[in-house]
Structure formats: structure tokens, C-alpha cells
Amino acid sequence: MGDKRSSDAAEVSDDKYSILLPTYNESENLPIIVWLIIKYLTESGYQFEIIIIDDGSPDGTLDVAKQLQKIYGEEKIVLRPRPKKLGLGTAYVHGMKSATGNFIVIMDADLSHHPKFIPQFITKQKEGNYDVVSGTRYIGDGGVYGWDFKRKLVSRGANFLTQLLLRPGASDLTGSFRLYRKHVLEKLVQSCVSKGYVFQMEMIIRARQFGYTIGEVPITFVDRVYGESKLGGSEIFQFVKALLYLFATT
Amino acid sequence: MSGDDAKPGKPIIMTKLMQWLLGASVLFAIWGSFVTKQVEIPILDKWSNLVLFFPVIAIILFGLYAAMVVLWRVYNFNDCEEAAKELLEQIKEARKDLINKGMIFKEVTEEASGK
Numbered sequence: 001m002g003d004k005r006s007s008d009a010a011e012v013s014d015d016k017y018s019i020l021l022p023t024y025n026e027s028e029n030l031p032i033i034v035w036l037i038i039k040y041l042t043e044s045g046y047q048f049e050i051i052i053i054d055d056g057s058p059d060g061t062l063d064v065a066k067q068l069q070k071i072y073g074e075e076k077i078v079l080r081p082r083p084k085k086l087g088l089g090t091a092y093v094h095g096m097k098s099a100t101g102n103f104i105v106i107m108d109a110d111l112s113h114h115p116k117f118i119p120q121f122i123t124k125q126k127e128g129n130y131d132v133v134s135g136t137r138y139i140g141d142g143g144v145y146g147w148d149f150k151r152k153l154v155s156r157g158a159n160f161l162t163q164l165l166l167r168p169g170a171s172d173l174t175g176s177f178r179l180y181r182k183h184v185l186e187k188l189v190q191s192c193v194s195k196g197y198v199f200q201m202e203m204i205i206r207a208r209q210f211g212y213t214i215g216e217v218p219i220t221f222v223d224r225v226y227g228e229s230k231l232g233g234s235e236i237f238q239f240v241k242a243l244l245y246l247f248a249t250t
Numbered sequence: 251m252s253g254d255d256a257k258p259g260k261p262i263i264m265t266k267l268m269q270w271l272l273g274a275s276v277l278f279a280i281w282g283s284f285v286t287k288q289v290e291i292p293i294l295d296k297w298s299n300l301v302l303f304f305p306v307i308a309i310i311l312f313g314l315y316a317a318m319v320v321l322w323r324v325y326n327f328n329d330c331e332e333a334a335k336e337l338l339e340q341i342k343e344a345r346k347d348l349i350n351k352g353m354i355f356k357e358v359t360e361e362a363s364g365k
Contacts, residue, residue, distance in 0.1 A: 027356055028356065031344065031345070031348050031353060031355070032340070032341050032344045032345070035344040035347065035348055036340060036344065059356075060356065064356070067352075067353055067354065068353070070352075071348070071351045071352060071353060111337060111341075114333065114337065138323075141328065142328065143327060143328025143329060143330045143333075144327065144328070144329070144330060145329060145330040145331065145333055145334040146334070147327075149324065152324045152327045153320070153321075153324050155327075156320050156323045156324045156327065157320050160316060160319060160320050160323070164316075165266060165270075166266055167266070220328075220330035220333035221330070222330060222333050222334045222337050224334070224337075246266075247265070247266050247267050247270075248265060248266075248267045249265060250265060250266060
């Protein structure tokens with residue numbers, strides 16, 4: 001049976017996956033995430049490329065990216081830097097202009113999202129011919145590492161409220177580890193108005209609104225920089241604002 | 251034909267806000283008709299206090315349900331110790347392999363520039 005699976009993967013070689021990595025001060029994590037992506041996607045046999053969109057990081061992320069490009073080649077590592085921080089949505093648009101794949105994977109470059117899940121996303125997408133596959137921390141074997149009780153409570157509470165009000169048909173709305181058909185992501189980015197992390201929530205809500213199909217894969221979210229990750233009043237305010245906006249408009 | 255008119259092929263798109271308002275007004279209308287005795291159901295007379303406070307009771311019960319569900323989910327939120335351990339090992343492995351491939355890590359560059 002193991003042989004059959006690998007030959008299946010070889011048959012679907014028409015599909016190509018462009019992995020977008022928006023970075024800002026990720027010089028330490030970038031080599032690791034790229035190494036892991038290459039390891040897992042090479043093993044799975046799918047065609048892929050990694051597009052690094054660095055927003056003028058002062059810590060030399062771009063130099064690190066150039067070194068990686070030298071090691072792995074310009075086919076695999078595509079560099080599309082921008083002069084300064086310009087936001088996530090425009091980073092996706094910017095990266096997609098250079099994407100040669102028919103599927104786009106978006107993920108954080110800070111190692112909270114593990115590339116081992118990408119082949120699982122791809123398998124899931126093929127299973128149901130989904131338009132979007134979303135990683136989820138909230139079901140099955142999914143989960144988090146490095147969160148205390150308060151952080152979990154806020155996360156679960158916010159998720160419950162959102163599920164109740166919006167019934168989005170996806171269990172993890174603020175996660176940003178997802179696979180999209182390229183034209184679907186293009187359309188979604190165009191129609192989303194939110195900024196910051198609530199942008200991810202709007203993307204999945206709009207996906208449902210437009211009738212796109214969504215598959216889910218449980219993921220582990222390893223928050224190694226817990227002390228630094230912010231969950232202050234302004235984030236909660238942004239979240240509530242976005243929730244009410246989507247509640248009234250979708 | 252009139253049936254066709256009542257069920258148009260295209261579903262009416264309502265925002266979630268509208269759906270909630272519609273649901274709330276329907277429930278409110280039913281409750282109001284009992285409270286104001288527009289509709290008389292003999293059994294309800296025995297429970298008139300309960301009927302009167304039904305909305306408050308329903309909200310409190312739902313609040314309890316919500317609190318229980320959220321706490322249960324917090325309790326069952328997986329802690330991915332294994333995933334964190336795996337990642338730490340892979341970070342070491344990746345650095346070693348990348349150095350072999352000619353990658354110069356930042357610390358080294360800083361030392362070099364310091365000389």
C-alpha cells in the first residue's frame with residue numbers, strides 16, 4: 001500500500017504549491033523553516049517553491065534569504081523583498097504575482113507552524129477537492145504549546161463567541177496556516193478590508209460567504225516566544241470590532 | 251405557480267445580524283402573545299411566573315451552557331509537548347545540515363565583523 005501512495009503523489013504532478021513566507025525580523029527562524037519545508041515537501045514528491053517576502057527587516061533576514069537561495073537554487077527560493085512593512089494582505093498579493101503554483105500555502109515564518117503539516121493539507125485538499133484547507137488548533141489532535149490558562153480561556157472564549165455569531169463552517173478562524181487555490185486567495189484578499197490578525201478571520205468568513213469549500217487539518221501550534229506574543233486590550237478591541245463588522249455585513 | 255413564487259430559486263441572503271434579529275423577534279412575538287394572553291393555553295396559566303421570566307431564564311441558562319462549554323474546551327485544549335520537543339531537535343538538525351551546506355549563521359557573521 002505504501003507504494004501505491006507514492007505513485008499517486010507522482011501522478012498528480014501537475015499541481016504546484018507556492019509557499020508564501022512574509023517575514024519581518026526572522027533571520028533566526030527563516031533558515032530553519034525553509035529547511036523544514038524543503039525536507040517535508042521533497043519527501044512528499046510535490047512540486048513547490050518558497051516565496052520570501054521580507055519587509056525590510058533590520059536584522060538581516062534578507063541576507064539570510066539570499067544565502068538560502070544560493071544553497072537551494074532560484075527555482076526553489078524566490079525572493080520578493082519590499083522596502084518596508086506594508087501589511088499582510090499586500091504581502092500576499094505581492095508574493096502571488098511571482099507565484100507559479102496553482103495552489104498557495106500561507107504560514108508564519110516564526111516556527112509556530114510546522115511544515116510537516118503541508119503534505120497533510122495537500123492530501124486533504126485532494127480528498128475533498130477543497131478550495132481552502134485550514135489548519136486548526138481546536139479539533140482532533142490539534143493543539144497549542146506554551147499557552148497558560150488565561151491565554152487558552154481567551155482563545156476558546158473568542159472562538160465560541162465567533163462560532164455562535166458567525167457560524168463560519170471552520171473551527172479555527174484566526175489561524176494563519178492555510179492552503180488556498182490561487183484564484184481563490186486572490187479573490188479573498190481583494191474583498192477583505194481588515195488588518196492584522198483579524199484579517200485571517202475575515203478571509204475564512206468571506207470564503208464561506210462566496211461558497212468556497214473548506215477542509216480542515218488539525219495542527220499543533222508551538223508558541224515559543226510566548227512572552228513576546230501580544231494579547232493586550234487593543235488586540236481584543238480589534239477582534240470585537242471585526243466580529244461585529246462581519247456579523248452585520250456577512 | 252404560487253408555490254414557485256414562495257420558494258424562489260435563489261436563496262435570500264441575510265446577514266447574520268438580520269438572521270439573529272429575525273429569530274429574536276419571532277421568539278419575542280411568541281412569548282409576548284403568551285404573556286399578554288393573546289394566545290391562551292390552559293397549562294401555561296399554572297406557570298405564569300415562569301412564562302413571564304422566560305427570556306431572562308433562557309439567557310441565564312445559555313450563559314451557564316456557554317461557560318461550561320468554554321471551560322471544558324480549555325480543559326481539553328491539547329498541550330503539544332511532543333511537537334515542541336520535536337521542533338527543538340529539528341532546529342538543531344537543520345542548523346547542522348545548513349552549516350554543512352555552507353550557510354553562515356548570524357552569530358558567526360557578527361564575530362567575523364567584530365574582528
